[in-house]
Structure formats: structure tokens, C-alpha cells
Amino acid sequence: MLRRSISTETLAATLFATLLSGPALAQYEVAREDRNADLPSLVGTGLGTSLDVSGDRAIAGSVGDFATFDGSVFFFERDLSGAWVQTEIVLPTSASHRFFGAAVAMDGDRAAIGSPGPGNGTLPGEVLLLEYTGGWLGAATLSAPTPTNGDFFGTSLAVSGQRVLVGAPGDASGAGRVYVLERSVGGLWQHVADFTSGDPDAGDGFGTTVAWAGSRAIVSAPRDNAAAVDAGAVYVFEETAPGTWTEVTKLVASDAAPGDNFGLVLDAHGDRVAAGSPTKAITGARAGVAYVLEVDGSGTWSEVDEITIPNTVINIGFALALGSIAIGDEHVVLGYPGTIGGVFVAERRTDGTYRTSIQLAATDAPTGIFSSFGYGRRVAVDGSTLLVSAPGAGLPTFFGFTGRCYEYGLGQLYHGLRDVSIATPFPQNLHLRATDAHAGDIWYFMGSATGTSPGTFDPVSGLTLPLNYDAYTQLLLGTGFTFSGWFGQLDPNGEGEAAFVLPGGVSSSFAGKVLHHAYLVFDSTTFALSAISNATPVRLVN
Numbered sequence: 190m191l192r193r194s195i196s197t198e199t200l201a202a203t204l205f206a207t208l209l210s211g212p213a214l215a216q217y218e219v220a221r222e223d224r225n226a227d228l229p230s231l232v233g234t235g236l237g238t239s240l241d242v243s244g245d246r247a248i249a250g251s252v253g254d255f256a257t258f259d260g261s262v263f264f265f266e267r268d269l270s271g272a273w274v275q276t277e278i279v280l281p282t283s284a285s286h287r288f289f290g291a292a293v294a295m296d297g298d299r300a301a302i303g304s305p306g307p308g309n310g311t312l313p314g315e316v317l318l319l320e321y322t323g324g325w326l327g328a329a330t331l332s333a334p335t336p337t338n339g340d341f342f343g344t345s346l347a348v349s350g351q352r353v354l355v356g357a358p359g360d361a362s363g364a365g366r367v368y369v370l371e372r373s374v375g376g377l378w379q380h381v382a383d384f385t386s387g388d389p390d391a392g393d394g395f396g397t398t399v400a401w402a403g404s405r406a407i408v409s410a411p412r413d414n415a416a417a418v419d420a421g422a423v424y425v426f427e428e429t430a431p432g433t434w435t436e437v438t439k440l441v442a443s444d445a446a447p448g449d450n451f452g453l454v455l456d457a458h459g460d461r462v463a464a465g466s467p468t469k470a471i472t473g474a475r476a477g478v479a480y481v482l483e484v485d486g487s488g489t490w491s492e493v494d495e496i497t498i499p500n501t502v503i504n505i506g507f508a509l510a511l512g513s514i515a516i517g518d519e520h521v522v523l524g525y526p527g528t529i530g531g532v533f534v535a536e537r538r539t540d541g542t543y544r545t546s547i548q549l550a551a552t553d554a555p556t557g558i559f560s561s562f563g564y565g566r567r568v569a570v571d572g573s574t575l576l577v578s579a580p581g582a583g584l585p586t587f588f589g590f591t592g593r594c595y596e597y598g599l600g601q602l603y604h605g606l607r608d609v610s611i612a613t614p615f616p617q618n619l620h621l622r623a624t625d626a627h628a629g630d631i632w633y634f635m636g637s638a639t640g641t642s643p644g645t646f647d648p649v650s651g652l653t654l655p656l657n658y659d660a661y662t663q664l665l666l667g668t669g670f671t672f673s674g675w676f677g678q679l680d681p682n683g684e685g686e687a688a689f690v691l692p693g694g695v696s697s698s699f700a701g702k703v704l705h706h707a708y709l710v711f712d713s714t715t716f717a718l719s720a721i722s723n724a725t726p727v728r729l730v731n
Contacts, residue, residue, distance in 0.1 A: 218546065218547060218548070218603070218605075218618070218620040218686070219504075219547075219548050219549075219550050219605065220534075220547055220548070220549050220550070220597065220603035220604060220605065220620060221549075221550060221551075221552050221604060221605055221606060221607050222549075222551060222552060222577075222595035222596055222597055222607065223271075223596050223597060223598055223607065223725070223726060224271065224272060224273065224595075224596050225273070225593055225594065225595055225596070226247060226249070226265045226273035226275075226576070226593070226594040226595075226596065227273075227275075227583060227591070227593055227594075234251060234586050234589045234590065234591065234592070235251050235252065235580035235581075235589055235590070235591075235592045236249050236251045236263060236578065236580060236583065236591055236592025236593060236594065237249050237250075237251075237563075237566055237567055237578020237579060237580045237592045237593070237594050238250050238251060238252040238260075238290070238291070238566060238567070238578070238580050238592075239252070239290055239291060239292050239293040239567060240293065240567035240568070240569045240576055240578045240594065241293050241294050241295045241569050242295075242569045242570070242571045242574055242576045243295045243296050243297055243571050244297070244571065244572075245266060245267035246264065246265065246266050246267075246295065246321075247264070247265040247266075247273065247295075247569070247576055247594065248262060248263070248264055248265075248293045248294075248295045248300055248302075249262070249263050249265070249293070249578065249592075249594055250262050250263075250289075250290025250291065250292070250293045250302070251263065251290060251580075251592060252288055252289070252290055252291050259280075259281045259286060259287060259288075259289050260281065260286075260288055260289035260290040260291065260304075261278060261279065261280050261281075261289065261290060262278070262279045262289065262290040262293060262302050263275055263277070263278050263279075264276050264277040264278075264279070264300075264325055265594075273594075273596065276324075276325075277324065277325050279302065279317070279319070279325070279327075281304065285304070285306075285312055285315055286304040286315065286317075287304060287305075287306045287307050287312055288304055288305055288306060288307060289302065289304045290302055290303070290304075291303050291304070291305050291343070291344065292305070292343060292344060292345050292346045293346065294346040294347050294348040294353070295348055296348040296349055296350060297321075297350075298320055298321040298322075299318070299319070299320060299321075299348050299350070299351070299353075299372070300318075300319045300320075300321075300325065300348065301316055301317070301318055301319070301346045301348050301353050301355075302316065302317040302319070302343075302346075303315075303316050303342075303343030303344060303345070303346050303355070304316070304317070304343050305341040305342060305343040305344040306338075306339075306341060310338055310339030310341070310359060311338055311339075312338060313332055313333060313336035313337050313338050313339070313340045313342055314332065314333075314336070314340055314341050314342030314343040314344070314357065315330055315331065315332045315342065315343060316330070316331050316332070316342065316343045316346065316353070316355055316370070317329075317330050318330070318331065318353065318370070318378050320376075328372075328376070328378055329377075329378040331370060331378060331379075331380065333357060333360075333366075333368060333380075333383075334380055334383075337360070339359045340357040340359045340360045340366075341356075341357055341358055341359035342355060342356075342357040342360075342368070343355060343356075343357075344356050344357065344358050344359075344396065344397060345358075345396060345397060345398045345399045346399065347399045347400050347401050347406075348401075349401040351371060351372040352369060352370065352371050352372075352401075353369070353370040353371075353378075354367060354368070354369060354399040354400075354401065354406055354408075355367065355368040355369075355370060355396075355399070356395075356396030356397060356398065356399045356408070357396050358394040358395060358396040358397045360385075360396070361385070361389065361391070362391040362392070363391050363392040363393065363394060363412075364385065364386075364389040364390060364391050364392070364393050364395060365385065365386070365389070365393055365394050365395030365396040365397070365410060366383055366384070366385050366395065366396060367383065367384055367385075367395070367396045367399060367406065367408050367426075368380055368382070368383040369381050369382040369383065369406075369432075369434065381432050382428075382432045382433070382434055384426060384434045384436075386408075386410055386413075386422075386424055386436065386439070387424075387436045387439070388413075388415065388439075390413070390414065392412050393410040393412050393413045393414075394409075394410055394411050394412045394413075395408060395409075395410040395413075395424070396408055396409075396410075397409050397410070397411050397452070397453060398411075398452060398453065398454065398455035399455070400455055400456055400457035400462070401457060402425075402457035402458070402459065402460065402461070402462055402484075403459060403460070404427070404428065405425055405426065405427055405437075405457075406425075406426040406427075406434060407423060407424070407425055407426075407455065407457045407462055408423070408424045408426065409421065409422070409423050409424075409451070409452025409453065409455050409464065410422050410423075410424065410452065411450040411451060411452045411453040412450065413441075415439070415441060416441040416442070416445035416451075417445050417446055417447040417448075417449070418447040418448070419447060419448050419449070419450060420441065420442070420445040420446060420447060420448070420449045420450075420451060421441070421442075421445070421449055421450045421451030421452045421453065421466065422439055422440065422441050422451060422452065423439075423440045423441075423451065423452040423455065423462065423464050423482070424436055424438070424439050424440070425437050425438045425439075425440065425462075425484075425490065437488065438490050440462075440464070440482055440490055440492075442464075442466060442478070442480055442492070443480075443492050443495075444495075446469065448468065449466035449468070449469045449478075450466060450467060450468065451464060451465075451466045451480070452464045452465070452466075453465060453466070453467050454467060454479075454511060454512065454513055454514040455514065456514050456515045456516045456570075457516065458516045458517055458518070458570075459518075460483055460484045461481060461482065461483050461484075461516055462481070462482045462483075462516070463479055463480070463481055463482075463514050463515070463516040463521050464479070464480050464482065464514075465477060465478065465479045465480070465511045465514045465523075466478050466480070466511075467510045467511040467512065468510045468511075471497050473499060473500055474497035474498060474499055474500060475497070475498045475499070475500060475502065475510075475511075475525060476510040476511065477497075477498070477510050477511025477512075477523075477525070478495050478496070478497055478511070479495070479496040479497075479511065479514055479521060479523050479535075480492055480494070480495055480496075481493050481494045481495075481496065481516070481521060481543060483541065493541045493542065494541070494542040494543050496521060496523065496535050496543050496545060498523065498525065498531075498533055498545065502531060502533075502548060504529065504531075504550070504554075505525060505527060505529050505530055505531030505564075506527050506528030506529030506530065506557075506558040506560065506562070507527045507528045507529075507558060510525070511523060511524070511525060512524050512525060512526040512565060512566060513526070513565060513566060513567050513568045514568065515568045515569055515570040515575070516570065517570040517571075517572070517575075517599055518572075519536060519537045519599075519624075520534055520535060520536055520537065520570070520599050521534075521535045521537075521543055522534055522535075522568045522570060522575060522599075523535070523545075523568075524564075524565030524566065524567065524568045524577065525565050526563045526564060526565040526566040526579075527562075527563070527565075528557075528558050528560050528561065528562065529554055529555060529558065529560060529562050529564060530554075530562055530563055530564030530565040530566070530579065531548055531549070531550070531564065531565060532548070532549040532550075532564065532565045532568060532577050533545050533547065533548055533549070534547040534548075534549060534575075534599070534603075536622055536624050537624070538624055538625050538626075539624065539625055539626050544624075544625075544682060546620075546622065546682070546684060547603055547620060547622065549575075549577065549595075549597055550564075551564050551577075551579060551582065551593075551595050552606075552607060553582065553593075554579075554582075560581065561581040561589075561590075562579050562581040562582055563578075563579050563580045563581040563582075564577065564578075564579040564581075564582070564595075565577060565578075565579070566578050566579065566580050570599065572599075573598055573599045573600055573723060574596065574598070574599070575596070575597040575598070575599045576594050576595065576596055576597075577594065577595045577597065578592065578593070578594045578595075579592065579593055579594075579595070580592040598723050598725065600722060600723030601621065601622050601623050601624075601708075601720070601722040601723060602619060602620070602621060602622070602706075602707060602708060602722040602723050602724075602725050603619070603620040603622065603725065604617055604618070604619055604620070604725040604726075604727065605617050605618035605619070605620075606618075606727075607726070607727070607728060608727075608728045608729075608730045609689070609691050609727055609728070609729055609730070610730055610731070611691065611695050611696075611697055611699060611700060611729055611730065611731055612697070612731060614690065614691040614692075614693070614695075616673065616688040616689060616690045617688065617689040617727045618686065618687075618688050619634070619686070619687045619688060619689060619706065619708075619725065620684075620686060621679065621684060621685040621686065621687065621708060621722070622683070622684055623679055623683040623684070623685075623710055623720060623722070624682070624683045625681065625682055625683045626683060627679050627683040627710050627719065627720060628679060628680070628681045628682065628683050629678060629679060629681070629713045630678070630679050630683075630710050630711060630712055630713045630719065630720075631676065631677070631678055631679075631710070631711045631713060632676060632677060632678075632679055632685055632708045632709065632710050632711075633675070633676040633708060633709045633711070634665065634675045634676065634687055634706055634707075634708050635654060635656055635662060635665055635666070635706065635707055635708065635709060636656065636661050636662060636665050636704055636705065636706045636707075637656035637657045637658070637659055637661060637662055637704070637705050637706075637724075638659055638660070638661040638702065638704055639657040639659045639661075640656075640657050640705065641655045641656060641657065641705050641724045642655075642657070643657070644656060644657065645657065645658045645662070647718055649717075649718065650717065650718040650719070652718060652720075652721050653721070654707060654709070654721050655705075655707055655721070655723060655724040656705055656706075656707055656724055661704065673687065673688040673690050674686065674687045674688065675687060678713075679710070687708075689704075689706065689727055691729070695729070697731050699729050700729055700730055700731045701728070701729065701730070702728070702729045703726050703727070703728045703729075704726070704727050704729070705724040705725065705726050705727075706724065706725055706727070707721060707722045707723065707724040707725070708721075708722045709721055709722075710722075
């Protein structure tokens with residue numbers, strides 16, 4: 190389809206001619222969700238005690254379901270409207286499936302569900318592997334080759350293509366072990382390898398968390414004592430021959446201290462690893478530090494940044510420690526679950542360090558600090574999609590609450606209120622985060638009333654604005670109508686603020702209409718269009 194182009198040269202000249210004020214430094218801002226993933230009935234309790242997302246599919250565990258601790262697992266899929274719809278529920282099928290769904294993972298058409306067993310170690314643990322063939326079907330149930338009670342096989346999982354990493358941190362008196370499961374050409378899943386750390390000690394908990402970083406296996410031992418008692422460590426393994434996994438490096442935090450439990454929360458993406466020390470105390474910050482580690486072309490790993498959250502953050506209740514972590518292309522996401530809970534997004538800067546200026550929140554979060562909302566219990570990232578769970582959200586059940594997962598778009602633009610009332614308009618704040626690569630550049634807001642696909646192509650820059658050109662777009666091009674601060678200059682961090690303000694007199698017949706907005710960034714030296722943000726929605730309601 191031919192996409193209408195926009196004349197950015199004329200627009201840029203107009204902006205630079207009328208921009209009279211200097212940049213305004215942005216503050217720590219709160220952003221809200223795009224949509225939710227809910228259970229359609231009171232069949233579950235505590236949705237989101239485990240969570241993963243892959244493309245337009247998501248998987249979420251509910252370990253406390255039915256008050257038996259057997260658990261249940263729910264699959265969701267995004268429909269054509271973008272809404273998340275529950276497609277299937279998977280229940281434990283045998284008495285050995287205790288704490289079913291304590292860990293979940295998925296990648297494309299493959300998913301894994303862990304049943305590590307109860308904390309008293311009376312079961313060895315199992316993993317259920319599923320494949321999508323128009324629906325999710327069980328492909329295999331596997332345990333360790335020599336299962337032993339208390340191994341906690343299935344405590345952690347990571348799926349990549351036809352391979353699954355399985356952590357068994359209770360193996361060998363808690364020294365821990367990790368297993369590699371692989372799908373053969375004929376579709377048979379089998380154990381192909383297992384490994385321990387190069388310096389195993391009882392109680393290290395090797396395999397408490399696992400992740401794939403490309404073809405590398407990343408494994409934590411949060412009670413490792415090498416740097417200090419229970420300071421923790423993260424190991425990197427590579428497959429040096431078929432079925433042979435070799436430890437290539439052991440990573441510890443640069444400021445390791447006793448009891449930090451480095452790696453207790455863990456994620457990896459490409460050449461980067463995000464590992465958390467959940468209870469580490471830092472003056473002036475909430476408990477918990479996230480470390481970002483990166484490998485260079487020579488295979489050398491180094492710590493590139495430490496991310497902390499200041500004590501000045503409000504409205505998260507008693508959220509005492511870092512509880513979840515996820516890393517994507519250009520972001521690290523930190524979850525602080527608690528009585529209310531909070532989630533924070535750190536953007537990658539040009540020097541490889543990270544800056545946190547966005548706090549995510551749920552629209553239906555409670556205001557009282559003595560709740561059990563648990564927002565941020567789990568976070569999961571795939572591309573520009575971020576899911577955040579709150580097991581204490583949703584509808585009340587006999588055993589608690591159904592739980593809820595919230596979706597956010599990871600990108601350069603975040604929004605406040607999702608719904609704006611026609612009768613009593615309240616602004617939707619918009620937070621621009623273009624990073625310091627665009628410090629001092631000029632931004633300009635655009636909008637569409639007809640959606641985001643196929644978008645509007647600019648032939649000069651070769652970029653596509655994720656908005657369909659329509660009468661609303663034309664109106665904003667000419668006047669900035671509906672915006673407070675509809676263009677401006679990005680501050681030294683590449684940040685800026687704007688607001689969508691619905692004018693008075695809008696007919697109630699527009700209720701239910703969804704508008705989308707995005708912004709253009711123009712280079713302050715060449716005046717050329719240099720970046721375009723993601724699009725964010727606002728829904729008009731009565």
C-alpha cells in the first residue's frame with residue numbers, strides 16, 4: 190500500500206523559527222499500562238507468580254492456585270485488536286507436580302513449565318515441555334536422569350529455540366546443577382548435557398536462576414562464597430563441543446558484600462546480562478542493586494553499570510527489595526514487589542551506562558500501604574513488549590485475588606492515564622525519552638485517529654511514523670491542537686514532557702475512540718529528521 194509521506198523539511202524550519210525557550214529538564218515520571226491480561230473467571234489465584242512473553246504470546250503461572258500449592262499455568266495470545274486473551278489453562282496431572290508453574294519460559298512455539306516440588310524437599314522436581322500446533326500440547330515430561338528428592342529440578346527455566354536450560358539448585362546438598370534439554374529432529378525431547386560450576390560448594394544454589402545470552406548459558410549461584418559469604422556469583426558457559434559445556438568465566442559484583450545474593454534475579458539478552466543483588470544496602474537507595482555486565486569482541490566480560498532506585502520514590506508501599514529483572518535491546522526493567530510495588534525502566538545511554546527516569550504503575554493499584562498487590566513480582570520483556578505481574582490484583586477469590594498482568598510499550602515514549610474522560614477532561618501526560626544521543630534536538634508531536642498501521646513514510650529520512658496520516662494528523666501539523674507543549678527542545682538527557690489535553694465541547698459520541706500519538710525528533714544542527722518514537726494510545730471515555 191502506498192503510504193502518504195510527510196514534508197518534514199518545512200516542519201523543521203517552522204519549529205526552529207518559533208522555538209524561543211530553552212530546554213526544560215525532565216523529572217522522574219510515572220507511566221501507565223497500555224492494556225491488561227486477565228483471567229476470564231475465578232478459576233485461578235495469584236496469576237503472575239511466574240511470567241514470560243514471546244511475540245504475541247504470553248505464559249503466566251499461578252503457584253498458589255486452589256490453596257493446594259499445586260498451581261496452574263495460563264496461556265495468553267494477543268488478538269487482532271491488540272487485547273490479550275486467555276487461550277488455555279494447564280493444570281498439574283500427577284501428585285509429583287507440586288508447585289506447578291513456579292517457573293515458566295517460552296520462545297516461539299515452545300514452552301516449559303517447572304514443578305520443583307515443595308520446600309521440604311520431598312520430591313525431585315519435573316519439567317513439562319509443550320509445543321504450539323494450533324494449541325498448546327504437552328510434548329514431554331522430564332526429570333533429572335537420576336532424580337533425587339530435594340534437587341528442586343525445574344526451579345528455573347530458559348527456552349531458546351529447541352533447547353531448554355533447567356536449574357536444579359538443590360542437587361548435591363545444594364551445590365546445584367543445570368541440565369540442557371534438547372528437541373531432536375523427530376520431535377523427541379531428551380536430556381543431552383548437565384554441568385556444575387567449576388568450584389561447587391554445598392549450599393551455593395547453582396542453577397537458582399538461568400538465562401540464555403545468545404548461545405551462551407548464564408547461571409547464578411546466589412549463595413556462592415568466593416567474594417564474601419553468600420555474596421553470590423554468575424557463571425557463563427559455552428558449548429565447546431556437542432554436549433560439552435565449558436565454564437568460560439565467573440562474574441562477581443565489583444562491590445560484593447556478605448549476603449548480597451548476586452544473581453538471585455537474572456536475565457540476559459544478546460551480549461548483555463542483568464543480575465541483581467536484591468537486598469544489597471546502598472545509602473539513599475531502596476534495597477537492591479542491578480548490575481549490567483557485557484562481553485566484548487574478545488570474549489571478555491565486564492561490569493558496565495550499577496542501577497539503583499532512590500529512597501525518594503513514592504506510592505509503592507512497603508517494597509523492601511529488588512524482586513525481578515529483565516533486559517532488552519536498550520532497556521533494563523527492575524521490579525520491586527511489595528504491598529503496592531513499583532517497576533522502573535532504565536534506558537541505555539551512548540556510553541553504555543543506564544539512566545532511570547520512568548516509574549511504571551498500574552491504574553488500579555491500591556492507595557493503602559497495607560495491601561498485598563505485589564506489582565512487579567515478575568517482569569518479562571520481548572522486543573518492545575513489557576509485561577508486569579501483580580498477583581494481588583484483579584478480583585477477590587476465596588484464597589486471595591485472581592492476579593493480573595499489565596502490558597507496557599518499551600520505547601522512547603511513555604504515557605500517563607490510559608483513559609481520558611470527555612465529560613471531565615484530565616490531561617494524559619506524555620514522557621519523551623530519546624536518550625542523550627538526541628540531547629538538544631527538537632521534538633514535535635503527531636497523532637492519528639485511524640491507527641498505527643501501515644504508518645506514514647518519510648522518503649527523505651527513510652523512517653516510518655507509526656501513525657496513519659488523517660485529518661487529525663493534519664490538524665496537529667498545523668496547530669498542535671489538543672497538546673500542551675506540542676514541540677520543544679530535548680534536555681541534556683534527551684528527555685522532554687508534553688500532555689494531551691482534550692478540549693471542551695467534544696461530543697460524547699466519541700466515547701470509545703482510541704487516538705495514537707508519537708513524536709518526531711529533528712537534529713539541532715542539520716534540521717534533518719533523525720528519530721521517530723513508538724506510538725502510545727489514549728482512549729476517550731464518558
